Amino acid sequence: MLSNKVLDWMNKxxxxxxxxxxxxxxxxxxxxxxxxxxxxxxxDKSREIDVLAxxxxxxxxxxxxxxxVMECKASKKPWVVLKGKTLSDSYHRLNSFCIASVAGREAFVDKLINGELExxxxxxxTSKYAGYDFRQAMGGDHDPAYGAAIxxxxACLGYIQDRTCNVSDRLCYCFPVIVVDSPLFECWLNETGELELQEVQRSCFKxxxxxSERVSTTVTVITKSELDAFSSEAERVADSIRNEFAARENELFDKLCKRT
Known part of the structure; x- marks a missing residue:
């Protein structure tokens, strides 16, 4: 049947x-x-990202x-996150956490400086334990991992720009994610100088x-079996962000109302 052929094509x-x-x-x-x-x-062109939530x-x-913001990569080849030592305490928490708007960054930094992050x-x-590179294993010269990260x-930058073009004070926090449907591994060098490899369902890398300017953040990689657990955690993160900056949101809203 034609429908079976179409389904077979879709699944590929x-x-x-x-x-x-x-x-x-x-x-x-x-x-x-x-x-x-x-x-x-x-x-200055329109581009497409697979999923925006x-x-x-x-x-x-x-x-x-x-x-x-999520890019979905269907492939039979496995993926590898390369890891080294844990980052020092001097790493930039906001950059590692997500990509933020100017106002979102300022609100975060104010709380961080005052020791008020709750x-x-x-x-x-969690991003202290991120890897330093992401690759597709057993590939050729073209590495789709880099393209997915870019x-x-x-897409995160484009989304934030769109959301703040008319309301520059909006606190935007955008998380870049790559979803894969083939095995995901973490690879590192052990104390004896030998490579070790471990299959995981979730990882992240810097x-x-x-x-136009340097953008540095943590990109999360998850397998399709981790989707429900990750989306559930994503909701908890979003709720936590809203609770963290609730007072600031009220201030900005009152300020916006006075302008209008």
């Missing part, structure tokens, strides 16, 4: 992984968009924006690139 594409990713976030408090278009401000809170005043402090610590970073 990346669409099922995108659909599963979107469905997992729809089960939580997220408004989900598939094949989301954003403006690449470097090329925007956290929804009916009590929000609209001044806090939390989103997850709700999201533990989440900012894609989610640009990534930096230049888009």
């Amino acid at each position: 594409t990346g669409f099922p992984l995108e659909m599963k990713t979107a469905l997992s976030f729809r089960k939580q408090s997220f408004d989900v968009y598939q094949s989301y278009d954003y403006k690449d401000f470097e090329s 925007i956290h929804i809170d009916q009590t929000s005043k609209g001044m806090i924006d939390v989103a997850y 709700y999201i402090r533990d989440y900012t610590e 894609g989610v970073i640009k 990534f930096s690139s230049y888009h």
Whole structure:
């Protein structure tokens, strides 16, 4: 039957992984968009990211924006996150946590300087254990891992730019994520100088690139079996961000109302 042939073709594409990713976030408090278009401000062209999940809170005043930008990579080849020593305490917590708008960054830094981080402090610590590179194993000269990382970073920047173009004070926090449907490994050098490899369902790595200015953050990589656990945690992170900056949101909202 033709329908069976079409289904067989669909299963060989990346669409099922995108659909599963979107469905997992729809089960939580997220408004989900598939094949989301954003403006690449470097090329001034429209580009597409696989899944955008925007956290929804009916009590929000609209001044806090939390989103997850996801690129889905369907492949039979495994993926590897290269890891080294744990980063020192001097690493930048905000950059490692997510990509933020100017106002979001200022609100975060104010709390960090005053030692007032309460709700999201533990989440900012997890990126200390991030790797330093991400690769597709057993590939050729073309490495789709780098392209995926660049894609989610640009999409995060494009999303934040779009959300702050009319409301520059909005506190935006955007998380870049890569979802894979083949095995994911972490690789490191042990104390005897030998390589060790461990299969995982979730990992993350530091990534930096230049888009008019240097952008550095942590990109999370998850397997499809980790989707539900990750989307559930994503909702907890979003709720924590809203609680962390609730007072600041009220100030910004009152300020916006006075301007209008």
